[in-house]
Amino acid sequence: xxxxxxxAESVCKxxxxxxxxxxxxxxxxxxxxxxxxxxDVSFSVGPGEMLxxxxxxxxxKSTLLRLLGGVGRPTTGAIHVNGRIxxxxxxxxxxxxxxxxxxxxILAGVVAGLLRSEIVARMDQIVAFAELEDxxxxxxxxxxxGMMMRLAFAVAVHTDPEILLVDxxxxxxxxxxxxxxxxxxxxxxxxxCAIVMVSHGMDQVRQLCDRALWxxxxxxxxxxxxxxxxxxxxxxxxxxxxxxxxxxxKRALGDGVDLVAGENRFGTFEMEIDSIRFHPGTALxxxxxxxxxxxxxxxxxxxxxxxVVSITRDDGTVCLDTSTHLARKEVPDLHGSGxxxxxxxxxxxxxxxxxxxxxxxxSKWLHAYDYHWHAYPFxxxxxxxxKGVLAPPCTWEMGGIPAGERTRTN
Amino acid sequence: MNLENVIxxxxxxxxxxxxxxxxxxxxxxxxxxxxxxxxxxxxxxGWALASPLLQLxxxxxxxxxxxxxxxxxxxxxxxxxxxxxxxxxxSLGQSVGLIxxxxxxxxxxxxxxxxxxxxxxxxxxxxxxxxxxxxxxxLWWNGLRPTASWxxxxxxxxxxxxxxxxxxxxxxxxxxxxxxTQHIVSVLLQLMMFVTPVFYDIRxxxxxxxxxxxxxxxxxxxxxxxSVLLYGQWPDSRxxxxxxxVALCLIVVxxxxxxAHSHRFVEEM
Numbered sequence: 001x002x003x004x005x006x007x008a009e010s011v012c013k014x015x016x017x018x019x020x021x022x023x024x025x026x027x028x029x030x031x032x033x034x035x036x037x038x039x040d041v042s043f044s045v046g047p048g049e050m051l052x053x054x055x056x057x058x059x060x061k062s063t064l065l066r067l068l069g070g071v072g073r074p075t076t077g078a079i080h081v082n083g084r085i086x087x088x089x090x091x092x093x094x095x096x097x098x099x100x101x102x103x104x105x106i107l108a109g110v111v112a113g114l115l116r117s118e119i120v121a122r123m124d125q126i127v128a129f130a131e132l133e134d135x136x137x138x139x140x141x142x143x144x145x146g147m148m149m150r151l152a153f154a155v156a157v158h159t160d161p162e163i164l165l166v167d168x169x170x171x172x173x174x175x176x177x178x179x180x181x182x183x184x185x186x187x188x189x190x191x192x193c194a195i196v197m198v199s200h201g202m203d204q205v206r207q208l209c210d211r212a213l214w215x216x217x218x219x220x221x222x223x224x225x226x227x228x229x230x231x232x233x234x235x236x237x238x239x240x241x242x243x244x245x246x247x248x249x250k251r252a253l254g255d256g257v258d259l260v261a262g263e264n265r266f267g268t269f270e271m272e273i274d275s276i277r278f279h280p281g282t283a284l285x286x287x288x289x290x291x292x293x294x295x296x297x298x299x300x301x302x303x304x305x306x307x308v309v310s311i312t313r314d315d316g317t318v319c320l321d322t323s324t325h326l327a328r329k330e331v332p333d334l335h336g337s338g339x340x341x342x343x344x345x346x347x348x349x350x351x352x353x354x355x356x357x358x359x360x361x362x363s364k365w366l367h368a369y370d371y372h373w374h375a376y377p378f379x380x381x382x383x384x385x386x387k388g389v390l391a392p393p394c395t396w397e398m399g400g401i402p403a404g405e406r407t408r409t410n
Numbered sequence: 411m412n413l414e415n416v417i418x419x420x421x422x423x424x425x426x427x428x429x430x431x432x433x434x435x436x437x438x439x440x441x442x443x444x445x446x447x448x449x450x451x452x453x454x455x456g457w458a459l460a461s462p463l464l465q466l467x468x469x470x471x472x473x474x475x476x477x478x479x480x481x482x483x484x485x486x487x488x489x490x491x492x493x494x495x496x497x498x499x500x501s502l503g504q505s506v507g508l509i510x511x512x513x514x515x516x517x518x519x520x521x522x523x524x525x526x527x528x529x530x531x532x533x534x535x536x537x538x539x540x541x542x543x544x545x546x547x548x549l550w551w552n553g554l555r556p557t558a559s560w561x562x563x564x565x566x567x568x569x570x571x572x573x574x575x576x577x578x579x580x581x582x583x584x585x586x587x588x589x590x591t592q593h594i595v596s597v598l599l600q601l602m603m604f605v606t607p608v609f610y611d612i613r614x615x616x617x618x619x620x621x622x623x624x625x626x627x628x629x630x631x632x633x634x635x636x637s638v639l640l641y642g643q644w645p646d647s648r649x650x651x652x653x654x655x656v657a658l659c660l661i662v663v664x665x666x667x668x669x670a671h672s673h674r675f676v677e678e679m
Contacts, residue, residue, distance in 0.1 A: 068519075069518075070675055071516070071518075072677050085520055087518065088515055090517065093513075093514040094514035094518070095441060096450040098450055099445055103441075103442075110434050110438045111515060111518055112520075113431065116434040181674075218475070304627060375583065
């Protein structure tokens with residue numbers, strides 16, 4: 001968890017309730033769980049990284065963005081923010097209809113923390129970006145929603161934020177403008193800006209974000225590579241639209257970890273992962289080989305499923321994310337039980353605690369049949385001689401330095 | 411969690427930048443409020459003149475023409491009261507809804523919300539200031555010329571400014587938690603106008619009761635304006651000292667209360 005722009009440490013948020021609500025809830029028994037808007041949410045976002053926050057309505061996404069922006073405080077836990085925050089929370093919400101686009105842009109810039117002179121100096125860029133050259137001196141009430149959002153977005157990305165909080169914004173505007181927004185987001189990220197985006201568009205999350213955080217009733221349902229988390233979310237949505245809550249028994253995995261559907265296990269369960277075995281074991285040395293044997297069973301014929309394996313460090317950093325699809329490995333139609341073996345010749349990870357996530361997906365990636373998230377922890381031991389995720393064998397050699405030079409500098 | 415390795419972003423904004431930014435926020439938001447208020451009206455900012463002028467005409471007709479007030483220079487007397495009270499009433503009346511009416515600003519990360527009461531009081535001050543030449547013209551026309559004591563006016567203005575901002579802070583934060591505040595304040599302001607000598611002289615109030623009137627800070631402020639402008643005398647320094655002290659205490663404590671509650675504003679709205 002080094003070099004981060006945003007760090008959330010087991011953040012909990014409980015809204016104070018008005019007297020009327022408290023009195024009403026005293027009669028209903030099951031209110032204790034719903035009082036928490038956020039519960040034990042931890043993650044970090046580094047410079048240049050983009051985190052997607054997904055989840056159903058009321059899952060706490062907006063609350064999280066608000067807390068990150070310093071508007072309100074977590075009930076317990078802490079949020080550390082390093083850098084200037086820009087925000088696209090309610091687009092154009094602060095705009096005043098009777099003022100011109102230019103006046104509103106100056107207003108928005110100053111409110112976002114720029115000096116008046118700074119925003120005036122950038123005005124030409126902003127107007128050009130928003131493509132509002134002909135309208136900038138017209139009152140904003142004559143603008144279409146799209147024009148207003150373009151202006152709001154243009155101002156926000158021209159305030160040089162180091163952290164950008166976006167609430168469901170980039171999906172607006174025509175395709176050409178979206179492409180422009182995406183390229184602007186890329187250049188912001190290249191400049192070290194960390195972005196946290198709330199989104200309902202899973203394609204957008206997969207396309208733009210490195211990692212995704214799935215919130216469910218205020219708790220982290222899954223956190224990791226945006227690809228996988230977005231798919232898990234879609235799987236759950238699919239189950240909900242089918243009105244089908246799969247009845248699978250809770251399974252004890254040892255070490256006190258239980259596999260529970262909806263918590264660390266997601267899928268439609270037409271095909272199930274029965275067992276995971278680590279060879280040689282779950283305590284490894286850096287550089288050792290690791291093989292994972294995935295036992296599965298399919299009650300009916302499953303055509304060409306995709307097996308997925310990913311390794312995540314305990315702070316959410318995705319170290320490896322691969323699949324039979326990416327490796328172009330043909331998987332036949334499966335029926336009955338069997339196993340799949342995934343082998344890594346060297347596990348060159350730095351010392352630390354990791355999770356192995358395994359899953360099997362529908363052949364077109366439409367949903368998960370079975371996915372076990374953060375159910376299999378393992379540790380890597382080794383000498384701490386590296387920082388970062390990778391710890392391959394490496395050496396330093398001195399060459400081409402004259403001996404005399406070296407002594408003279410001493 | 412290794413916080414030592416958090417990368418240093420841009421250097422913390424220097425305090426000089428913060429002051430410049432605060433000034434820009436004040437200027438831009440004051441401009442916004444004025445423009446929003448008058449942009450689509452024919453008379454525009456002229457309304458800042460028109461409404462005190464109308465009040466002046468009504469008060470002087472009723473009290474001098476109909477009720478036969480014997481105060482000399484009654485038009486000037488009443489105009490001072492109307493303007494000074496108008497600034498105070500307008501400031502407080504609008505500050506109550508500061509946070510509730512500026513939800514977008516309250517949600518903006520890093521926005522210095524504590525500047526908002528300054529914006530409202532400044533907007534009302536500009537209304538006050540634009541009517542000042544009219545007042546000076548009226549004084550001149552009635553044969554009243556500037557004296558050395560006029561140099562006390564900026565001090566009186568500063569005291570009223572601080573006093574208004576100091577009261578605005580707790581009112582604005584209270585209104586977020588209890589929306590009844592805005593209704594109570596509008597009723598209180600109406601009552602308070604009658605215990606402020608806007609259109610009568612404080613000396614008509616019987617002696618034992620008058621002491622109590624001075625609990626209302628606006629009594630001393632209106633008094634100070636009148637003694638300077640109408641009688642060419644220095645204002646009562648003792649009451650100004652007390653008022654300055656009260657205003658400073660209010661602004662320090664009020665701002666503390668406001669900032670201590672500001673993290674709850676958005677979730678309570």
